[in-house]
Every structure is written in structure tokens, then in C-alpha cells.
Amino acid sequence: MIEFCFLLVLFSPLLYYAVAIVVYFKKKESRAFMQMVVFPLPFVFLIGFLLYNGYENPEHFRELSYVLMAVSIFTGLGIITHQLIDRERELLSLLTRMPASFLLLATPITMLVPGLFLKVAPFSYVVIGALMGIFGYIRYYQGKKRGLLYAYSAILFFVAAPLVSLVISYIYFDMIKENVIYRRAYWGDVTCHDIGYPVIFFQEEFIKPFLFSSGYLGLMAIVSSVRKYLLREKMKKDGTIPKEFFEVIEEKFHEEQN
């Protein structure tokens, strides 16, 4: 089972890259190509993490496999759903929103397994920051000025939040020792034990709400997409959108079928 999960996780970004290459050559969609290349990077990082920790500690390997498997499945479902709803155009726009959707889907899964969230979070904040930065930059690059806000959020996330948590951790100095021990137990002797408590405090107080808010964004992206679909259907039925519009679209569909 674990081997299957691992293979699934390992191949999901590869499949993604394959789709990206096909889209690029078939549609000459350079922007989509870039987005598709960027998106799986966090998965690649996670897989690296998984392999490393799996090697060090099989227990972590198993837990992370479950999480990543769930994420892969949900990502796949998300793509299929959107492709069915709005075909290619929306699929492309979805891809730029995927980081938020990813967080939306990953969070409840990590929450379901006791203790798992705490273990995944130290690494995930790096991923989330990177995702925010990349996502923000892509949106800005597309001319969406709000994207810059996301990119700045990422900078704040990397810089300001750890500093704040560090300051707070000194206020609760007497708790540090205990958490250092905990951290050592988790990380083994490899890294990070000297920043123990700040990291834990940070992940509990900052990551969790952040994950939920990002999840909200992802959820809203999906909801708005469904709303658009329903709106188009309504306007199709009441004749607000003339039939010529759908005839042209369908024409293309039939051309592709043939």
C-alpha cells in the first residue's frame, strides 16, 4: 500500500509535466506551460522531504505518503472537475489558483491524523511561502495587480512571522526546553533543534490560521467557477446570451471530435 502511495505521489508531478508539454506543443500556450511547470515544484520538494525522512524514519514516510496521496487525488479531481465545467480556459485560470486549492485540500487531511499537522507544518511553511510568492508573481505577471499583494504576503510570511514568533518564544522561555526535546525527537540529530520552540509556536499560531485562510481562497476560487458555469447556463436558457455564441463554441467542439 505504501509503495503504491509513494508511486502515485512520485508520478503525479511527472504526469503534470507531461500534460504541460502536450499543451505547449499542441496549443502553443507558453504561459500555461510556465504555470504548469511552476505548480508541481512544491510536490517535488515534498517528495524530496518524504524520501529523506522516509530513509531516516519509516514512520514519517508512511504518514506523509498518506497526505501526499490525498493531495494528489484531490488535485486530480479538481482538474477534472474544472475541465468538465469550463473546458480549457477555466482550467488554465484554475492552475494559477491551484496553490490555494492545494492548501484547502491538504489541510483537513493533515488535521485528520493526530499529530500529523504538527509534523508536516515546519516544512510546509516554507512551501506555503514559496507558493504564495510564485502564485503572486504569476498573477502579477498576468496583469492582476492584486498578485503583488500575494507576493508581498509571502515576503512577510518568510521574514516577519518567524521574527514575531521568536520574540514571543523568549517571553515563554521556560517552555523552550521541552519543545527542543520534542523537536529533536522528530528531526533526529539532523537539523533545527536549536530553534525548537519558535518553530512550533509559529506553526501553531501562524500556520494554522494561514492554512485556513488560504483554504478559504481556494474554496472561493472553486465556488466562483461553479457560479460562472451556472450563470452561463441561466443566460443560455433565458436567451440573454444569443445562440450564435454557443454555435461557434460547439463548432469548435465538433471540429475537435472529428
Added chain:
Amino acid sequence: MKNKTDLSMIVLEYTYRCNSSCIFCYNCWKNDYDVVPELSVDEWKPIIHKLPPVKRITISGGEPLMRDDLPDLIDLLKERTKYVSVLTNGTLLDDRWARMFKEKEVFVQVPLHGLERNHDLLVGMTGGFRKAVKGIAYLNRNMVDFAVSVVGNKKNIGEIRKIFELAVALGASELLAIRFIPGGEGLRNLDLMMDAKEYETFLSEFDRVLNRYRLFGALGIPNIPCKFPEKGYKALYFSGCTAGVDWLALDPAGRVRVCNHSPTIIGDLREQTFGKVWNHPLLRAFRKHKVVPEECRGCDKVDTCLGGCRAAAQTLHGDWKAHDPLFDLR
């Protein structure tokens, strides 16, 4: 050529000709304007080469699709910018045009000013709505990114939300809301101007649709925040006008204007260098935010607001420093 100015955008009016007769059309050649022949692409070449690299060039008109050499112009403009966008009424859009836009990575803007009956009435073209929607279908079919713009006015304010929703349903990736301002043909139809309540409805319905469908949207003509506060809007992006500061308009003969809404010609790139035009006293005044109404001097928002649309003030009152009509609504 290294960019030594802050110029980041150009609006290039490619042709005077248009197959629509919009009753609010701002094109200054609808009134007294020294109309001289349009330039060919070869004639545009030395002019474009005089320009510094910019972020975006928008091809406008008239109706730019009425010129078959539009693809050649786009190729020429790509030497100076990465982003080219085309403003078209959509009625001439077909698969061939849409494919060309896709291949050349051109962003398209199509206006929808009402539901079928109202749109046809406002653009003065029977069947204009159906043709524009069909044109949008071709954009969708070829996966061309496009925005839909709406000129808000007294005649369409009653169905304004449905118009924005229609744009969303047709697959627009951005929405642009433009309030009617006097100019061109619009000077003869001043009764199209919205009153204060209607303008607020225009903004709030726009914001509501943007928020509901998570779209990017902006105002084409700046708001006046001291008269119509910008707080409380969730998704609407308010921006000031930067005409003359970081963008300029070129008419079909290569002459330069501060803004596409203004009839005042400040230079001619066929004969002058870009530097000479860029240092025109009016542009310098714009860049120093000196072209504002008296009441606005000293206001901390004047740098972005400029007291509203300066071209509207000049067109209506003949004075760049006069009030934007929006200013006097409240």
C-alpha cells in the same frame, strides 16, 4: 534605445473609420478636429522606432479591425513592447482574427454596453450585440484573453448588473467599467450622464459582480474619492489617471495627445523627436500635478486623483483645470 522616461503605455488610434455609431463615442474627430490621412504601417515604422520601450501599447480607433494591415502593425509594435492589446467593437471578429490574436499573444478588449436591445441602441447598429457576442465566442474558441468594457450611462444603468454578469458568463478575464464622460459624439448627448445615485449604483454593482465571480476589474475613468468615497468596496480596484505622466495617445496620423479623450494635439512624431514631445509644457505640468482644479491644491490625494478626468473638464469647459462633471454631482 534605453527608456529615459516614465512612459509605460501608449494608446495608438490606428484608424478614424468605424462601423459603429456609438452615441457616447469620445473620439475627438467627431467634432472639430484637423483630420489628416491615416498612416500606413511603413509610415508608422520611423515613429514607433522613436518611442522608448514601453510596457503596453493599446491599439484603438475607430475600429482597428477595419484595417487589414493590423497584423503588420502588431508585429511592428512588438519591437517596442511585450504587451499589445486591441480595442475592438467585436463585430468584425471572426476565427481568422481570433487566431491571429492568439498567435501574436494580443489581449483584446470588447465593449458590451447593454443587453441586446440597449446595446444596439447605444452603438447605433442593429445586430451589433449579436455580432459582438459571436466575436467573443471566437475569442473563447481560440483561448484569447479578453476584457469586456462597459460605458455606464443613464440608458443602461437599470440593467448594469446584468451587463457585468453577461460579460462574466461570456468568459471575460477582466472587466472594465467606464463612466460616460463628455467628448466627441458624447458632447451632443450629455443627457447620458449619470447622476450621483446612479454613479454609486454603477460602482456598487460592478464591485458586487467582481467579488462574486472573483474577477479583476478596474475603472476606466478615475473616481473622485472626496466626493465618492472608495471605502467599503471589496473587489473594485480604484486607480488614478496617469495620462500625460506615464502614457500618451497617438492619433491615426502620428500626432500626439495627452489622452485619447482630449482633442488637444501637443506634438507630431512624424516631424519631432520623442524627447521634444515629451518635454511639452503641458506634459510637464501634468507630471507635476499642476493641472488640477483650484480646490484640489493641497489635497493629499491630488497626485492620484487629479480632481477627476482632466480631459472631460477640458472638453466640456475648455479648461484643463475646470471641474470634471462628476465633481459637480455632489
